[in-house]
Amino acid sequence: MGADVVVDPAEVSPYEARRNAAGPRASCVVFECVGVPGVLDSIIKGCERGTRILSVGGPPQGDHLHTLTAKRKGINIQFGGGPSMDHWDEAFRAVCSGSLDVGPMLGHTVGLDGVPAALDAARDADGPARIIVVPGS
Numbered sequence: 762m763g764a765d766v767v768v769d770p771a772e773v774s775p776y777e778a779r780r781n782a783a784g785p786r787a788s789c790v791v792f793e794c795v796g797v798p799g800v801l802d803s804i805i806k807g808c809e810r811g812t813r814i815l816s817v818g819g820p821p822q823g824d825h826l827h828t829l830t831a832k833r834k835g836i837n838i839q840f841g842g843g844p845s846m847d848h849w850d851e852a853f854r855a856v857c858s859g860s861l862d863v864g865p866m867l868g869h870t871v872g873l874d875g876v877p878a879a880l881d882a883a884r885d886a887d888g889p890a891r892i893i894v895v896p897g898s
Contacts (some may be wrong), residue, residue: 774807775807776789776807776808776809780809788811788812788813789808789809789811789812789813790812790813790814791804791808791812791813791814791815792815792817793814793815793816793817793818794817794818795818796818796819796820796821797818797820798820798822798824798825799824800818801814801816801818801819801824801826802824802825802826802827805826805827805830805831805836806827806830808834808836809834810834810835810836811834811835811836812834812836812837813836813837813838814836814837814838814839815839815841816838816840816841817840817841819840866890866891867891867893868888868889868890868891869882869889869891869892869893870892870893870894870895870898871892871893871894871895871898872894872895872896872897872898873894873896873897875894876894879892879894880892
């Protein structure tokens with residue numbers, strides 16, 4: 762899906778991996794799509810000066826951010842407001858017409874009889890990211 766470098770942040774600092782791949786002066790954009798408390802704040806603390814963060818996650822209960830750290834680093838944080846209805850319609854037409862291939866984003870396809878096993882697989886950290894239920898397959 763376009764990633765240049767993929768790392769497991771439990772094993773390697775993503776910021777160090779980016780510096781090694783792109784150099785310390787390269788601009789950095791971080792997409793935060795997790796929605797778990799502490800993730801956005803850990804990005805603020807760990808990222809380079811001048812980083813742009815696009816946050817579409819966000820825990821339902823809210824979060825605590827070190828805004829002074831973000832200010833000192835000159836970080837630009839943009840929070841997503843969701844796509845407009847026109848965007849949903851455009852995306853729907855693109856998927857239905859086949860002009861947008863969503864295959865790389867699919868993890869596993871099951872029929873109705875495969876739903877119980879698919880739900881078990883989804884609970885596993887190594888399971889498929891997305892499961893599509895196709896009745897009659």
